[in-house]
Amino acid sequence: MKRLFSSNFYVAAFMAAGLMLSSCAKDKNGERLIFSIEDDIALGNQVAAQTDSIYRSKGQLLELNDPRPNVQAAYAQINKIVDKILTSDQVSYAQEFGYEVKIIHDDNTLNAFATPGGHIYVFTGIIKKLDNEDQLAGVLGHEIAHADRRHTSKALERQYGLSVLLSILLGENQNQLVEIGAGLATLKFGRDAETEADFYSVEYLGDTPYTCDGAAEFFKKMQDEQQAGKPPVFLSTHPNDEDRIKAISDKAIADKCVKPVQQSSVSDYQTLKNNLTL
Template sequence: MKKIIINYRLAYFGLLLAFLTQSCAKDKNGDRLLFSIDQDIALGEQVAHTVDSTYRAKGQLIERNNSRYAPAYQHLDAIVNRVLSSGQVAYKDEFKWDTKIIKDDKTLNAFATPGGHIYVFSGLIKYLDNEDQFAGVLGHEIAHADKRHTTKQLQTQYGINLLLAIVVGENQGALTQIATGLTGLKFGRDAEREADDFSVVYLSGTNYACNGAAGFFQKTQSENQSAGVPEFLSTHPDPGNRIEAINNKAQQQGCKTTPSGSTSFTQMKNILNQ
């Protein structure tokens, strides 16, 4: 009889182990998250929908079907596609990777939802000097989604049950809170460092200067910035360390650091000034 009980226990632990192994399988980044990739995608859809309607209500979302801004979106999509085609983005095919522009010239920011919806404020685009810097910043945001930093941060902040409720369409209040809070979502230093590193890795597979993101930090350092604190700077008080780290990573990768000299970025800025 005792043997049978032991066998039952073994079977129970076997099942438990099988469940845990399945639900905590390593993702493509080698991380174990309770939240699955499909749930990242579903949460991202809900959050992006709410972000869209929030900025649309304020008249700030530049719609993709607005013909006046169509060339700006063509430029933007081309840059994003170059970064995505580097062969280094783990969830290139699974995530949505739609990038939208929010018309707000005072905000120097960009953010990503889980599942790869990227938002860029017009203020950031106008602030940057060249397309390589912009590609670097986009690479940083793509990394936050691809490395699932946003999901991990939201899971820590809100708990998995709340996120799962949002995935199935419940708790609109929390969804709105998350969507509007993404601009100020603070990641840990490790996540920021990893996003900077992968910006270099992604860009090393393109014609852009792979340390493009460093150019952004150099600019914020040389000009005393008062027009809103970018998400980047709110988590890292010393951009100097980041410039050095990005340049070190570029050296390590052996990738080119001379700007591509693309002229389409100026055209993009001009369109946003219309």
């Protein structure tokens, strides 16, 4: 009897069925993505290595093993803030992603961004514009939310296509990886993703000593810069308006987690800024 299908057909059908099965499983956020958490982590590691090399070549990346005591102290302080945020049970992938912050020494750029899988980059420009740890916690919470809610993976998939991302995971398409690394600092999310990141920045800070509207205070600072004629890069990817600030404040009030900023949050933050005067 003539065979109707080649063995390749069966292999392809089997793989497609596997993909469909895996894509039927919901992630911890209750969403169905073909891209797995392991894919997020693997792509994130590759994109972070690429991002590191971009800022390293400009002499701007503060290495995690930088021997200067003030740089070590700055990393220790930021990691302590991140650890407080990660105690929130609202962070779905605290264990899997690990969440690692890297500081980029560029006082003129007001920006922060995240790769898939939880690598967060913060520019000294943004750190130096803020007044206390609570405001920085608001920014970090917002960026952690972009990774944790997997916005970065979804945005990259939309922009480059799933097959390109999968080929990068297979070690192919290195040119695209370079392009993704270069574009990450100005990657735009949809309005829904931004609203969700703002929402979770409030949720995450609810379980910390920080006031959970830290992101609202942060956005006010960015707005001040814009009005002073110095539009921050962060606002080019984060349309800022009164509605956004009000939504964060309203949620914090509704959640009853608006707290007075502690004196130590202000004095410790001054120490952080001093340590980053390089």
